[in-house]
Each structure stands twice: as C-alpha cells, then as structure tokens.
Amino acid sequence: MEIVLVNTNEIGLLQQISRQTFAETFAASNTEENMKKYLEEAYSLEKLAAEIADPNARFYFAREGGEVVGYLKLNGGNSQTELKDERTLEIERIYVLSSWYGKQVGQLLYNKAIEVALELNADYIWLGVWEENQRAIRFYERNGFVAFDKHIFRLGDDEQTDIMMKRPVEKQE
8 A cells, every 4th residue: 555645637536536525424414415415515626626735735546456445635824724834733623435444544534634744844633523423533533533623614505513633744763
C-alpha cells in the first residue's frame, strides 16, 4: 500500500473515489435527493480543481497495486473549514472504499496526516465527524482525539451536526 500526493491531472479519479466513498458511507442514512445534490456540488470537477490548486490543501490517494482504495484531504491556514489557525491542521476527509474496511487503509491515511502535521510543525490536528458516524468516531478516539465543539454540516437541505475533535501533535525531539 502506498500513500501518494494527488496530481492535478488526476482530478477525474479524485472525483470518482470521492463520490463513491461518500455514497458508500452515507447514502443509507440520507435521502437520495440530498445525496445527489451534495455529490454534484461538493465533488464537481471545478470545485475539486480549485481545491487541488489551493496551496494550503493537500490530497493523498491510498493505492494498492495501482488501484485507488481511499483518500485523504488536509487543510492548513485559511483553507481550514473552521478554525483557520496557522498552528493547526485539519483532516477534512479520510474516506476508504467499503470493500477495504478493516484493512488498515484509514490508519495509513491518518498516519500520513500526522506526518504532514509534524512537517508543518502544527500544535494540533482537528476534524469534524458526523455525530451518527460511530465507526469514524471510534477510530478517531482510538487515535487520541477528543471532542471539543460541534458545528453544522449541510448535506443538501439537511442540517446535520458534526462533532469537532482534536488532538495534540507530538513533536519529535
């Protein structure tokens, strides 16, 4: 398994894995209309192109034998969705194909996020996770995250509550 930076010429592949993993994760808990609207807006080629061109945002693919099985999106500085603190790094997305659940792909992507946070000398790393996504909440708790706030995430016309979680980034001596 390799974790590699996404290149600008891979936006179509990024769109495909983004839409597929989001749908696999959340379609059963949301209306078809809200899912369709969100997938079209959040993962349009134009929006992904702008995000990948942002110098404060980074995307990484998890690849196994050339196949993309998951991805990570990190935001620093003013590209963060909430805190916009230069001393923090946001994990905006860690998504893995459902067929790869339980195979440590999420952990490898998370480890990459910590590696980047250390490179950037971040004080802490944070994220928002849907309050009903117990699998993800348990994953982040196992990795030392604690809840510190909540925010609203809009999926179509549905306002959902995300738990904001953070953990300090241990500096290497």
